[in-house]
Amino acid sequence: MRAFSYERAASPAAAAKAVAERPGARFIAGGTNLLDLMKLGIETPTHLVDVNRIGLDAIAPTSDGGLRIGALVRNADLAADPRIRRDYGVLARALLAGASGQLRNRATTAGNLLQRTRCPYFYETAMPCNKRRPGSGCAALEGFSRSNAVLGASDACIATHPSDMAVAMRALDARVETVSPDGSSRTVPIADLHRLPGDEPAQETVLQQGELITAVALPPPIQGLHLYRKVRERASYAFATVSLAAVLVRGRDGQVETGRFAFGGLAHKPWRVEAAEREVARGPAAVSDLVLAGARTTSHNAFKPTLARRLLAAAMAEAAKE
């Protein structure tokens, strides 16, 4: 860990300004990811701006009937909120599938979205990694890549995004609200928040230096069966090998009429293909083909597309049974 300076911000705008003013500055909220990465020398911020005391910790209804989740709402509180449990089951389930009770007590909504990959080569500072040291190469491409991406990856990076929460939010079409250092605010659809790695895997989101997430807005409740199925190497406390957030509605004929399918563990961001969802009447094979089109696997993760197809089929079968 490198020595760093620290300040506590008093407001969202002040926090944004403080980070924008100092190259190498970072926000810190729960710190469940950033502090670990600092101890390992993977993240080396020169200055930390603590945003834990700037409010943004409420869950409130929006005018259109949705919910606005403050950026600093802790994962545990979000998962336990009765409105989330009642109307956004996929989100509550995804949250509870992530990390551990202790970590969820500390981790925040915005921090969860911005957590960094668990690619083992990102974690080993002796190894090349374009995300950690741009231009150094990607050790995972020819390496132990069981956990790595099979969709949307590039020759520069095959990392995955580790969040469960973000996958559910992607299925729900959440919107991410930010404030910029100049005081302006904007809203980014969650589909556009995370970038694919391309040639710049270190650039993980569309957010600018100093731009601070203030809230995540959920649309009005989406009817249907809410599922979050996380497949992992052990029963708890492991990142998703493949996960599926799905919201499914059964038609009168007993078949699935509409479905939303967002996958975790497959790509640099939650993976959802809306065009595939429009083919839901053609059955799980057709939908899977479209979701997984262009998948590129390694010998270590060649099972992931199969697993994703089977999860999708099982989710549709379950919805048809309801």
Place this chain on the structure above:
Amino acid sequence: MIGRAVSRVDGPLKVTGGARYAYERQDFGRAAVGFILGASVAKGRIVRLDTAAAERAPGVLHVMTHWNAPAQGPRDGSLPDQFGRPWPVLQGERVSWFGQPVALVVAETFEQARSAAALIDAAYETEAGAFDLASHAHLAYAPRTAAVGLATDSVLGDLDAAMASADVTIDQNYTTPAHFAQPMEPQSCLAHWVGDDLHVRPSAQGVAGARMALARTIRIPRERVHVDTAFVGGGFGSKLRVHEEAVFAALAARVIARAVKVAQTRRQVFTITGRRPETIQRVRLAASRDGRLTGVGHDVNMQGTSREEFVEQTATVLRSLYAAPNRLTRHRVTDLDVGLGEAVRGPGELPGLLAVESAMDELAHELGLDPIELRILNEPERDPERNVPFSERRLVECMREGAARFGWSARAARPGSRREGDELIGIGMAAAIRMHFQGATRAAVHMGRDGRVVVRSDMTDIGTGTYTILAQVAADALGVPLARVTVELARSDLPPSPGSGGSWGASNSSNAVHRACESLKEKVFGSSNASGFGRADLTSVVSRRFPDGVEGEGSIVGMADDPNYRNFSQHTYGASFAEVAVNTVTGEVRLRRMLGVFAAGRIINSKTTRSQLLGGMIWGVSSALHEAAHVDPRYGNVVNGDLAEYVVPVHADIPAALEAVLLDGIDDKANPLGMKGVGELGVCGTGAAVANAVFNATGVRVRDFPITMDKLLAALPPAF
């Protein structure tokens, strides 16, 4: 008192923080803190190691590299006392494995030391290395012996001929990955010099080994090394030897003339501490149609290093397990450029029984025989290779008792035939056998005039319950309440023992303490009429006649000097049973319930024994389903070197329906108390029971451990 479920006498200290571990101890004032920097390549040489910036960094007191490291005793794998061999650090510019320490930074605080270590500018000239066993397996050689001096090979009759003429044969390869012990308390040490005397607070399984290793490494007389390792947060073999942290602490403390403490980080425990070697195992079984084995063979090829040989005794597990006239077991080693091999819980038995007991299940399936019946059919009368009687042999009893308790008769013989919703259900079993060892041990017991008893031994308590069981043994032998007994352990000024490890600590030290109590009573009563006094009289006689109290000493000899080891084959036994559910969509395997039935002679404390066995059984589950250190064949590093990615079971993986049952008994050939050890026994065979349950559930035989979902997916029913 013996056999009772006594709670740990050190429990209150442990849960209140009163039990100080090495890194927390404050014995020598405020210690400086050392941080180890590891090499970022696996093979090559250091061409630049610029420490100037680190030396100027805040709080830094000293930076040690191969340029300025004090002279040390060289590595010497030929020394017979493995745990007392030197462990020198910073021996030049060569790098022999990934993470090999290349520098130590000592600073006022941990954070300063770690931060300064990151400022060291190191560059390496790298060389191509050999990192994966499979592609170098042809380079295997025959070691002189396996661990514990066990024979490299054993040959009886003609296995090839038996295989050629048998009705039914199994000839399969099984592979097991490298494992790391990963105790909760990482390897750590506090060191301080007083004149020419080195005082260390390591985290060690054995005091004598730590003392000798440090004396030889630092090059000072053994008597000048003073060791105290009163509380140890787990060992599992990884603290049988001291590592770089202890040597660094000792060297640096002398250089800066101040106490220094050094701990391995969790990631360093994956590089600096030794590993259970990766193996490729060939198991051959030849049998007649009625299920009698005519031949058994076990060939093990494991990774090693040219720096120091470690030959896990993996191919020994079959030697006393089943009767068969033709037998062949062999250990081979393939040197790679990786970390040293070291004992990891159940050394030999864990990987060996995974393979052998999977193969037995395969044979039972081929023959259409019940797996338990197959094993009973091949139960030997005498040790099949040594041709001596068993001291006791209770494998069949363990299997029958387990079968009845577990409901084995409900097992569907046809694999893949039991489905519940989206899950395939299977049950499996495996047998377990584990050699019982004995090491020369001494203990002293003192009874004061006030009737208080103090037990003394340099034996360690690594979380297993030594403090508790030795108090029980003394209380029982002397007829005093448990609360009157104090146990002092793990200091080098106490009577010597071989420490904890190899499941021998409890029996070694309990018997020495028991004999010390007998000797004490003899001093009080005289040998002729010792039995003529009631036990209650002891304290009153001592208080009346021995104003300074009375001391007894006791000992037990090592197995090489005990005729019972020559005349009998001594083992512990077990049978484990597992039920798993395999998800038909994903191939995820979940344990539903598990039972182990064990026979280990007399049990001193049923509570601490059960805890050890349950922990071992969970480790067995881990070996079947979860645990693997993945080595990158290009770079030689352990890719998943942290506890997020090195997957071991969490609570959610282990059902409440997990039980260990101990058969009552006394092995009167083993030692005066008739007891044996259980530290390893719980991991023996349990992994194979799970693997066999997976086969019973799915019909898929996975021979490349661990059994992960990807290895089952292709054989599952189609999803659409």
